[in-house]
Amino acid sequence: MALERGLQDVQRDLIAVGFSDHEAKVYVALVAIGPATAYELARQAGLPVPNTYNVIRGLMKRAATVQISARPARYIAVPPDQFFGTLASETQKRCDALVSRLSTLSPPANADYVEMLDGWNAIERRLIALIAGSTRQLVLRGPSILPAAVWEELCKAIDRKVECLFVYYGERPDLPDLPHVRLWPHEGNGASLGPDFFTICADFSSALIHSQDRQEGAFSENRSFVYLAGVFLRHELYLAEIMMRFEEEVEEAFGPALYKLRQSFGMIPLGEEIRSFVRSRLPYEPAFEPDREDFSPAKRVPKPEPRKRKAKAG
Incomplete structure (x- = not known):
């Protein structure tokens, strides 16, 4: 059998x-x-x-x-x-020739659109390819514990001397202590204080963002998309560096986790993770502002019409 x-x-x-x-x-x-x-x-x-x-x-x-x-x-x-040795050699030559010929017909991959990723398999394939194709720099923000295949590819990139700038939440990632590997705890403390999004930018030429709880994401080499992802990551680096050096002064001015700024300028209500973190850092119950209405058109209150001035007599 x-x-x-x-x-x-x-x-x-x-x-x-x-x-x-x-x-x-x-x-x-x-x-x-x-x-x-x-x-x-x-x-x-x-x-x-x-x-x-x-x-x-x-x-x-x-x-x-x-x-x-x-x-x-x-x-x-x-x-x-x-027989199969010859077949493999001929097939490889034919495939190489097809890649060469077809590349002259195809526009640059993903240069003009954002590829939507649905499900972890699609996200992982694209994420591993992005890391494997990096040659100079990887900037990422996400959990310190990554899936095994992604972690392995990240370590390979580090072995290739690709610069790795990692803003993490959770425990410190177990990465080698090398000059081209730099790590920052998220917002200076490593706490996860918002939506669980993973963001990575490679060589400032491609970027991927995905939601870990909903298993959906987006990848692109579009310049605007990459620029926005890169700016977001740079600001995460800046904030982590500032918080690590001036944590007491910043907390005194803006509260733990910058909750006063978040309440004043945030477009989404403070999540329970942030509220719990703030409470854990203060000896008293903070006075959280009530959540404001969202920005959907249905909930916008129209401005009253200005009063018309009466014409003066004579």
Whole structure:
């Protein structure tokens, strides 16, 4: 039973590289029994003899089979290492040529649009490719513990001497202490105080953002998209550096987690994570302002019409 399943797997793989179903069966039969006539192959492969002759001719055109005698006509399989080695080499050359030719027809990838990513598999593939393609710098903001495949690719980039600037929340990432690896705890304390978004910019030429709780994201090489992501990340670096050096002064002026600024200028209500963090830093209950109405058109209150001045008599 195991041998039968193994033969089925081999035939399935042969079909995947271009063999027909009957060609796969006859080639496997030839490899298994050695020099054979069409009649012997038909019996071994479970095919009608007339069909087998046609299949053998097809395999000979592929250079997968050769005839070694005329009467009776006998055939052997070209050794698999020889045949598939040649096939792999020719396929690689053909694929390289296609890439070269098609690249002259295609516009630069993702230069004019944002690619929406749905689900972790799509996010991970694009994220790993972005990191693997980096040559100079990676700037990222996210949790200190990354998925294994992403972490491995990040370490490879660091080994290539790609500069890594990482604003993290959580524990300090276990990355090597090297001059080109710099780490900052998020807002100086490593606390996660907002929506759980991961952001990364590579070589200031491509960027990816994704929501970890909703498993959706976006990737682009569009200059405006990359600029916005890059500015956001730079400001995260600046804020972390400022908070680490002047934490007491900043908290005295604006409160823990800058909650007074967030309340004054934020477009979303303070989340419970921020409220809990602020309470943990203060010896008293802070006076949080009530959440303001959002900015949706339905909730905007129209301005009253200005009063018309009465014309003066005379």
